[in-house]
Amino acid sequence: MRYAGIDVGSRTVKLAVLEDGRLVSSRTSATSHNPLGIARDLLKGVEYDRAVATGYGRHLIKGHLDCPVVTEITAFVRGSRFFSTECRAVLDIGGQDTKAISLDENGNLKKFEMNDRCAAGTGRFLEVMATALGFTLEEFAAAALTAQKPEKINSMCTVFAESEVVSLINQGATRNDVALGIHKAIASRSAGLLRRVATDGKIFFAGGVALNPCMRVLLEKETHRHVIVPPDPQIVGAVGAALVASDPL
Amino acid sequence: MADYTEMWKSLGIDVENHNALLAGLGQAYTDIFLSQKNRPEGMKYFDFVVSEVHGLRIKEIMDAKAQGKKVIGSYCVFVPEELVLAVDGVAVGLCAGAELGFEAAEELLPRNTCSLIKSMFGFKLGKLCPYVESCDVIVGENTCDGKKKAYEIFRPLVKDLYVMDLPQTKSDAGRLMLKEEYRKFIAKLEQETGKKITVQSLKKAIETVNAKRKAMIRLAALRAADPAPISGLDALLINQVFFHDDPARFTDSVNKLCDELETRVKEHKGVMPKGTTRIIVSGCPMAVPNWKLPMLIETSNAVIVGEESCVGERGTRWLTEIKGNTVEELLDAITDRYFNVDCAVFTPNPSRVNHVKEMAKNLHADGVLHYSLQFCQPYIIESGPVEKELENSHIPTLRLETDYSQEDAGQLKTRIEAFNERLKKK
Numbered sequence: 001m002r003y004a005g006i007d008v009g010s011r012t013v014k015l016a017v018l019e020d021g022r023l024v025s026s027r028t029s030a031t032s033h034n035p036l037g038i039a040r041d042l043l044k045g046v047e048y049d050r051a052v053a054t055g056y057g058r059h060l061i062k063g064h065l066d067c068p069v070v071t072e073i074t075a076f077v078r079g080s081r082f083f084s085t086e087c088r089a090v091l092d093i094g095g096q097d098t099k100a101i102s103l104d105e106n107g108n109l110k111k112f113e114m115n116d117r118c119a120a121g122t123g124r125f126l127e128v129m130a131t132a133l134g135f136t137l138e139e140f141a142a143a144a145l146t147a148q149k150p151e152k153i154n155s156m157c158t159v160f161a162e163s164e165v166v167s168l169i170n171q172g173a174t175r176n177d178v179a180l181g182i183h184k185a186i187a188s189r190s191a192g193l194l195r196r197v198a199t200d201g202k203i204f205f206a207g208g209v210a211l212n213p214c215m216r217v218l219l220e221k222e223t224h225r226h227v228i229v230p231p232d233p234q235i236v237g238a239v240g241a242a243l244v245a246s247d248p249l
Numbered sequence: 250m251a252d253y254t255e256m257w258k259s260l261g262i263d264v265e266n267h268n269a270l271l272a273g274l275g276q277a278y279t280d281i282f283l284s285q286k287n288r289p290e291g292m293k294y295f296d297f298v299v300s301e302v303h304g305l306r307i308k309e310i311m312d313a314k315a316q317g318k319k320v321i322g323s324y325c326v327f328v329p330e331e332l333v334l335a336v337d338g339v340a341v342g343l344c345a346g347a348e349l350g351f352e353a354a355e356e357l358l359p360r361n362t363c364s365l366i367k368s369m370f371g372f373k374l375g376k377l378c379p380y381v382e383s384c385d386v387i388v389g390e391n392t393c394d395g396k397k398k399a400y401e402i403f404r405p406l407v408k409d410l411y412v413m414d415l416p417q418t419k420s421d422a423g424r425l426m427l428k429e430e431y432r433k434f435i436a437k438l439e440q441e442t443g444k445k446i447t448v449q450s451l452k453k454a455i456e457t458v459n460a461k462r463k464a465m466i467r468l469a470a471l472r473a474a475d476p477a478p479i480s481g482l483d484a485l486l487i488n489q490v491f492f493h494d495d496p497a498r499f500t501d502s503v504n505k506l507c508d509e510l511e512t513r514v515k516e517h518k519g520v521m522p523k524g525t526t527r528i529i530v531s532g533c534p535m536a537v538p539n540w541k542l543p544m545l546i547e548t549s550n551a552v553i554v555g556e557e558s559c560v561g562e563r564g565t566r567w568l569t570e571i572k573g574n575t576v577e578e579l580l581d582a583i584t585d586r587y588f589n590v591d592c593a594v595f596t597p598n599p600s601r602v603n604h605v606k607e608m609a610k611n612l613h614a615d616g617v618l619h620y621s622l623q624f625c626q627p628y629i630i631e632s633g634p635v636e637k638e639l640e641n642s643h644i645p646t647l648r649l650e651t652d653y654s655q656e657d658a659g660q661l662k663t664r665i666e667a668f669n670e671r672l673k674k675k
């Protein structure tokens with residue numbers, strides 16, 4: 001049997017297909033203004049017996065593809081266990097929100113916290129700051145990794161932080177130091193969110209921002225805990241949804 | 250519905266804005282309440298009350314005024330309805346639950362003020378609420394800092410604002426203070442109405458209010474059944490109507506509904522299938538028409554089986570013991586009753602979380618959803634210890650902070666669904 005999981009996030013749509021408990025294919029695509037169309041495109045030519053949707057657009061998909069839904073929280077819990085059986089906490093920094101989740105020893109959802117309404121500390125925040133510094137996302141992380149000493153960023157509001165960045169550069173700060181300061185601000189905020197759900201155990205780092213190598217290093221420093229990043233952190237939610245699809249009915 | 254335009258105009262209501270409000274309310278009511286399945290027949294009465302909430306009920310109040318009765322409005326469950334009834338007054342609850350007139354309110358208040366307070370201003374400034382406009386006296390109470398400072402700004406906006414002080418601790422001194430405040434309130438009521446509170450009038454008033462609360466206690470207990478005989482939305486509505494309907498008629502209607510629910514329980518009939526996830530909502534009051542959170546919960550495969558709120562058990566669970574043969578002794582009994590109220594403005598406030606635990610047990614709840622209005626310090630700050638204590642007692646708890654806007658509905662829904670997924674795992 002083949003099971004599909006579709007994760008409709010605010011920035012990307014992800015698809016994962018499982019067969020006999022193995023991940024056989026995965027695809028991602030930018031969400032655009034037409035998430036339903038993107039999901040349909042991703043599913044073109046893909047064979048599966050059952051599908052489950054997750055992500056903020058899950059209910060939209062449910063209405064059109066006639067499949068059950070599960071929240072991102074549960075999807076990340078299941079997905080993280082697929083890649084690592086030893087993690088006890090999951091951090092997902094996505095395009096528009098950040099989630100911290102704790103698991104019990106059997107991998108069941110224990111507690112979760114989410115950031116509030118605004119995009120503070122999310123992938124979107126990083127994008128805006130990278131652009132303000134004239135970096136691509138890859139350059140941005142690399143620059144932060146080579147920085148000497150971080151510049152302190154005081155605001156986590158995307159709009160205020162952007163003007164802070166501009167004025168720091170105008171005062172002569174280096175782009176690299178500012179880049180590191182921004183990464184640190186997000187790492188410490190995420191660590192705070194994580195501490196609210198669990199204070200120890202290995203952390204599984206998922207979502208688009210986990211692709212950023214500097215974030216992982218800083219998170220380990222902030223939390224003094226081991227941080228596991230899967231090979232493709234973006235598809236964890238989709239894999240989790242596919243696992244839910246594979247549950248006996 | 251009859252045409253009440255003239256009545257509203259005479260009250261000084263902004264008829265145009267008010268029509269928009271009623272239209273919105275009617276639509277929301279149809280979408281949220283009338284679309285529910287397996288509703289008890291007894292809800293028809295409450296549907297009628299809502300459809301006439303600014304019509305027939307206001308007309309009754311106006312008729313009472315024409316007969317010389319005084320209308321006393323209040324914003325908090327600490328203002329004893331018994332005392333108002335004992336001078337033959339009409340008591341109306343004014344807590345407002347909609348994001349209306351907020352721009353006007355924000356000219357007078359900081360933006361970071363809880364929605365309840367902003368709404369209280371918004372309804373007044375927008376000339377939207379016939380209850381507010383019909384009041385001869387509005388009673389403010391010095392509970393949280395937000396409210397007590399807001400009343401200072403509110404005073405010039407209304408005809409007669411009477412502010413009552415409240416204690417902050419459950420101490421002997423606190424109790425004494427509450428009693429003195431109630432004594433002053435009696436003096437105010439007597440002066441306003443020209444009537445004296447007598448042993449007889451006070452006893453009768455206590456009986457009336459007790460009967461009303463008893464009916465609510467009966468309703469609350471019936472919700473322990475699985476399947477739940479009534480939805481949380483409907484039960485909340487009844488708790489909201491509690492504050493402005495005629496007390497005797499309300500009591501009668503709730504008891505009739507309870508008769509029906511008893512039959513339902515016997516026949517194992519419910520609003521949702523047996524085994525549906527059962528949630529208790531605990532925290533800030535939910536004034537009409539603030540139905541967002543309950544609606545999100547009950548459209549996420551869960552049923553609310555209890556409200557630990559002032560619009561809920563915190564407002565109804567204690568009765569006043571009718572003991573004593575003097576007004577003084579009866580006033581003692583009333584003070585004792587109200588002194589139980591475990592609002593988060595008290596410090597410390599352990600009885601509240603104990604009660605949530607008790608409710609979770611008695612109502613066979615799977616989890617507790619703690620609701621705070623954004624910027625409400627007493628409840629938000631207390632939510633941390635409450636969550637900890639409940640989780641330590643193996644009662645899964647989710648804390649949510651929101652306001653009256655709809656912009657966070659998607660996020661809230663994700664959190665609520667995830668919480669339900671957590672509860673189902675067990």
Ligand code: SF4
Binds near residue numbers: 325326392534592
């Ligand atoms: S929460 Fe406190 S202040 Fe608000 S109505 Fe209840 S008792 Fe009054």
Ligand code: SF4
Binds near residue numbers: 396627
């Ligand atoms: S909701 Fe909180 S802040 Fe608002 S009036 Fe009630 S106690 Fe005060």
